[in-house]
Amino acid sequence: MDQPRRIPARLERPSGSEEGLGTSVGTRSQQSHPPKSICEIKEGHGSLKRGKRCRRGSGNFGEASGGKECFPLKHSARDHFPSRIALVAPAGIVDEVRLKRGLRNLERVFPEVEFLRGANLSRRLGYFSAGDSERLRELKWAFEESEADVVWAARGGFGCARLLERISEKLWRRWADSGKILAGFSDITALLVRFAQFGGRAIHSPMPAADLGEHPSRRMLLHLRDLLQGRRPLPISFRNPFSLQKHPRELNISRGRLSAGNLVVFASLCGTPFQPEGTGRVIFLEEVNEEPYRVDRLLTQLRCAGFFRGARAVVFGTMRGCVPESPARSFTITETLKRFARDSGCRVLKGFPFGHGRCNLALPLNERVEIVEQGPMVTVKILGV
Numbered sequence: 001m002d003q004p005r006r007i008p009a010r011l012e013r014p015s016g017s018e019e020g021l022g023t024s025v026g027t028r029s030q031q032s033h034p035p036k037s038i039c040e041i042k043e044g045h046g047s048l049k050r051g052k053r054c055r056r057g058s059g060n061f062g063e064a065s066g067g068k069e070c071f072p073l074k075h076s077a078r079d080h081f082p083s084r085i086a087l088v089a090p091a092g093i094v095d096e097v098r099l100k101r102g103l104r105n106l107e108r109v110f111p112e113v114e115f116l117r118g119a120n121l122s123r124r125l126g127y128f129s130a131g132d133s134e135r136l137r138e139l140k141w142a143f144e145e146s147e148a149d150v151v152w153a154a155r156g157g158f159g160c161a162r163l164l165e166r167i168s169e170k171l172w173r174r175w176a177d178s179g180k181i182l183a184g185f186s187d188i189t190a191l192l193v194r195f196a197q198f199g200g201r202a203i204h205s206p207m208p209a210a211d212l213g214e215h216p217s218r219r220m221l222l223h224l225r226d227l228l229q230g231r232r233p234l235p236i237s238f239r240n241p242f243s244l245q246k247h248p249r250e251l252n253i254s255r256g257r258l259s260a261g262n263l264v265v266f267a268s269l270c271g272t273p274f275q276p277e278g279t280g281r282v283i284f285l286e287e288v289n290e291e292p293y294r295v296d297r298l299l300t301q302l303r304c305a306g307f308f309r310g311a312r313a314v315v316f317g318t319m320r321g322c323v324p325e326s327p328a329r330s331f332t333i334t335e336t337l338k339r340f341a342r343d344s345g346c347r348v349l350k351g352f353p354f355g356h357g358r359c360n361l362a363l364p365l366n367e368r369v370e371i372v373e374q375g376p377m378v379t380v381k382i383l384g385v
Contacts, residue, residue, distance in 0.1 A: 092157015156186030286355025
């Protein structure tokens with residue numbers, strides 16, 4: 001295996017076409033109103049000079065394109081974490097240009113972080129970043145040899161499921177006991193779920209060479225920072241398009257342990273020794289560009305396998321691109337999920353901003369979560385361990 005390279009944290013000369021951090025936000029409402037989402041943080045102003053790093057404690061954050069407004073951040077003793085991030089490629093091929101943009105965006109919330117680069121980030125083998133043995137060797141390096149606080153998959157694709165049978169329970173326990181965080185989403189779901197089963201701290205999160213390498217919002221980055229640094233993030237509110245409540249003014253509250261991941265990956269684990277349990281869980285599912293009948297097929301497979309038995313609630317993401325090719329001969333995705341709610345008997349909600357979409361809010365697996373529904377409005381609160 002090639003010797004991993006260290007990338008010192010620095011803010012490269014920005015390009016205006018690569019930025020997407022200046023999301024305009026409002027103020028938090030009074031307590032008499034329903035809980036507001038994390039996007040309702042008061043906007044501030046500052047200055048970030050072109051080509052300069054954010055000075056620790058200066059509070060500068062946001063657009064780094066010279067003359068555009070920035071947003072002040074308060075710093076605390078936790079801001080040193082993570083000090084090192086190991087970047088790995090356990091699945092598909094990594095786009096180097098997008099990866100660099102993603103790292104530059106991460107440096108704005110983790111100004112003193114050091115990136116440790118795995119050998120497979122610059123490799124390719126068909127649709128994999130490298131062979132199964134090389135990808136497993138890179139994970140071993142990240143968890144056992146590197147001094148990283150976080151092991152972060154650069155992107156998804158396909159390949160993580162092929163590694164599951166190569167990783168023994170003893171190895172999973174050793175990785176979980178290391179105290180390191182495993183982060184990623186999409187195909188990385190297979191690793192996240194297994195890691196969490198052994199007590200590891202897994203975060204379903206955006207990835208440097210995927211959505212973080214495009215136009216991540218301030219909301220996404222602050223929420224991600226809070227979770228990685230052990231803070232409890234602000235509640236997230238969204239509108240559920242098909243509330244099944246008979247009395248809209250009544251509160252409907254569900255609590256359970258959080259499970260999250262990609263629908264196709266969860267379905268692919270059915271019938272294997274790695275199939276996760278849904279009992280007592282609030283299950284967050286996301287998918288992209290799958291027609292409604294395919295989503296129906298995947299949900300039916302999971303339901304027949306008993307995955308939803310005993311689940312406290314099932315929360316879907318925005319399901320971007322899940323539209324029928326022939327609308328006249330198909331249900332819509334909302335109609336499909338309504339039918340799933342009826343067939344499964346689960347409490348089903350849709351619209352949480354995570355997964356493949358414009359906003360991918362991070363979710364900590366195995367932590368306690370509370371879902372509060374009042375009419376069409378739903379609020380998600382991360383309660384912690």
